[in-house]
Amino acid sequence: NKVRDDVYQSILTNNLPNLLEYGNITALTNLWYSGQITNFEYLTHLNKHAGRSFNDLMQYPVFPFILSDYVSETLDLNDPSIYRNLSKPIAVQYKEKEDRYVDTYKYLEEEYRKGAREDDPMPPVQPYHYGSHYSNSGTVLHFLVRMPPFTKMFLAYQDQSFDIPDRTFHSTNTTWRLSSFESMTDVKELIPEFFYLPEFLVNREGFDFGVRQNGERVNHVNLPPWARNDPRLFILIHRQALESDHVSQNICHWIDLVFGYKQKGKASVQAINVFHPATYFGMDVSAVEDPVQRRALETMIKTYGQTPRQLFHTAHASRPGAKLNIEGELPAAVGLLVQFAFRETREPVKEVTHPSPLSWIKGLKWGEYVGSPSAPVPVVCFSQPHGERFGSLQALPTRAICGLSRNFCLLMTYNKEQGVRSMNNTNIQWSAILSWGYADNILRLKSKQSEPPINFIQSSQQHQVTSCAWVPDSCQLFTGSKCGVITAYTNRLTSSTPSEIEMESQMHLYGHTEEITGLCVCKPYSVMISVSRDGTCIVWDLNRLCYVQSLAGHKSPVTAVSASETSGDIATVCDSAGGGSDLRLWTVNGDLVGHVHCREIICSVAFSNQPEGVSINVIAGGLENGIVRLWSTWDLKPVREITFPKSNKPIISLTFSCDGHHLYTANSEGTVIAWCRKDQQRVKLPMFYSFLSSYAAG
Structure with missing residues (x-):
């Protein structure tokens, strides 16, 4: 143990940018209580603070069973009866089970009181209700057996054979019945994957798990009827159940049991939780x-x-019901009392009905972003002509929006944010505009408004640059060329050069045979998607700088691509044979979710970016006629059209602001238009910065 402590201390003496300080749990709880982080995020952070890690099967993060209904065709997330009782351990969901565990405890208590006998090799231990546990390596491998590398670990754990077919994880309903009622020894809770990873429910590798006693072969996991046999849909609905009002108000009781005051002492005995x-x-x-x-x-x-480290020693606060989101209705300077006075005198709001994302599931939340079907209609709040066509619009984490000329790429680094998301604001540490397309094939940098651009990288004659992408955290620059080669440059900030940045190394990525027409970086999932004239569309791994896979099946070259920051989903657009466009939606792992034909040409696409679980995000498509159409990311149903009568020119780029409250579009004539919700017209607009071709000239 001393060795471990010494190693730990020496690690702490280093500068660790992503270190989550243990101990600042109050701030975390406040963020959750005020609705700034979701239940999923909160439980993830609590697991981390309590010593749980995805790198340790024995202390894997533990998540609660949420639902008790795995047999119905339909679900109503507002109905309390579909949820498990979060104030009781999983094994005693039904009153009639309690006595058996209480009796076990009493018997062991007696034995412990009597004390050890002389010849007893194992003296009696302190009494307990359960001889097994809700989370251990066996549980984790039981759930993840279909997914390499866990399959191999499972086999090592089980003497190189799979479990008896009837004992293999084969049905969500069976797992619930065993944990909550039928088995005295099975007291499993869930793992986080049940809320974000459909892949673990599918036997993609075709493993032979054998045949159950009823003659059924164990293959994919059997899902509840309300999931319509679709693992992705199961995960999406399950995640919304975790974020439902009922769970938000009651999850505190489960936290008491697993991380809190009912974990030990008298309270744990009373709660049947020892x-x-x-x-x-x-x-x-x-x-x-x-x-x-x-x-x-x-x-x-x-x-x-x-059992996780105990984090709380008193009862955990319950999150209030539907949160008061006054933000943006009146200027922040107006006192709370005045705001409430204003609220009272308003007209009673009529309950507006909006289409449910899935007809058989009630209580799903569309979310609060501009354009959301459940939010007030979008209205124009900003319009500015620039007289020159932009190449792209980019939303920054500082809330600002940048309009970039066609051969420009914005390079920037942020001050590292310590700890929890949104605890600290993001500040820009360094920024510059990279420009390309010069006759001498030099990439130039301009980091100071008053000074001319500086030569940065000389690219070779055969690799004429056609597109660029930048990854802020890792200072990586990617360039796509006319011949189809992608170059990855690793850079570092330095005070010794005028540009304050220097290139350390470069590497070529091969996969395309013709001009690269677009590069799209998705930092949260560490992937980049590249598209080319040759019709290929490739996903690359940003950490290892290697090929992951191709998204195949496009009938013509991909003309627009975007990736979701929240789910990793990828949207691609290509021209359709009979005119118009085809929009395809892929998971981050390259499975085609679906495709939809659009009669108009889609010139640009972007995802809304609200937290999963409390929102159903949309893909926004900028059409050739100046309309923005929104499609649901769950099933590609069209959900709204945003039109501006005065503008019918093609929308060549669009983006949501980082908080989702504004949608910016740029058309082919260089006019930038922003939309916000009708009830948020008084909200402060994000700053808009334009970098047009003249910027790099002087």
Whole structure:
């Protein structure tokens, strides 16, 4: 243990940009309480603080069972009866189960009181309700058995064979029934994958898990009827259930059991929530003198599971009901009382009905972004002609929007944000405009308004640059060329050069045979998508700088591409044989979710970016006739059209602001138009910065 502590201390002495300080839990709870982070994010952070990690099967993050209904065709997320009882451990969801566990505890308590007998190799331990645990390596591998590399780990764990078919994870309903009612020893909770990763429910590799006693072959996991046999839909609905008002108000009770005051002591006995003593945080193995007992204890800790570190010692606060989102209705300077006075005198708001995202699921939330079907209609709040066509619009995490000329790329780095999302604001540390397309094939940088551009990179004659993309965190620059080669440049900030940046190394990525027409970086998922005249569309891994896969099946070259920051989904557009465009939606792992034909040509696409679970994001398409059409990212149903009678020119670029409150569009004549929700016209507009071709000239 001393070695471990020394290593830990020496790690802490380094400058760790992503270090999550243990201890600032109050700030975290406040963010959650005020609705600034979702239930999913909050539980993820609590798991981290309690010592859980995706790198340790024995202390894997633990998530709660949320629903108790895995048999109905339809669901109403506003109906409390479809949820599990979050104030009780999973094994005692039904009153009639409680007595058996209480009796076990009483019996063990008696034995413990009697004390050890002389000849007993294992003296009695402190009493407990459950001899097994809600999270351990066996549980995690049981759920992830279909997904490499976990399959291999499972086989190593099970003497190189899969489990008995009836015991293999084969049905969500069976898993719920066993945990909550049918089995005395199975007290599993869930893993985070149930809320974001459809792939683990599918037997993509075609493993032979054998045949169950009823003659059914174990293959993909059987899903509830309300998921319509679609793993992606199951995960999306399940994530919305986790973010429902009912769960938001009651998840505090589950936190009490797993991370809080009902984890130990008298409260844990009353809550029927006591596990084997070997599973608790801080069990000191080295204090046991007898080598046999010590080995037995070590084995128990390795196999039983471990209870998370206790984070709270008093009852956790409940999150209030539907949150008061006054933001943006009146200027912030107006006091709260005045705002409430204003609210009282308003007309009673009529309940507007909007289409449900899925007809058989009630209570799904579209979200608060501009254009959301459940939000007030979008209205124009900004319009500015520039007289020159932009190449692209880009939303920055500082809330600003940039309009960039056709051969410009915005390079910037941000001050590293410590800790939790949105605790600190994002500040720009360094920025510059990169321009290309010069006769001498030099990429030039301009970082100061008053000074002319500086030569930055000389690209070779055969690699004429046609497009660029920048990754802020890692200072990576990607260029696409006329011949189809992509070059990745690794750079670092330095004070020794006038441009304050220098290129350290470069590497070529091969996959296309003709001109690269677009590069799209999706930083949260560390991928880049490149498209080319030759009709190919390739996904690259930004961390390893290697090919991942091609998105195949486009009948003509991809003309527009975008990736979602929240889900990693990828949208591609190509011309359709009979006119108009085809829009395709792919998962980050390259599965085609669906495609839809659009009679008009789609000139540009962008995703809305609101948190998953509390929103159903849309793909916004800028059409050739000046209209913006929105499609649901769940099933590509068209959900809204945003039209501006005065503008009917093609929309060549569009983007949502980083908070989703504004949608900016640029048309082929250089006019930039911004939209906001009708009820947010008084909200401060994001700053708009334009960098037109003249910027790089002087």
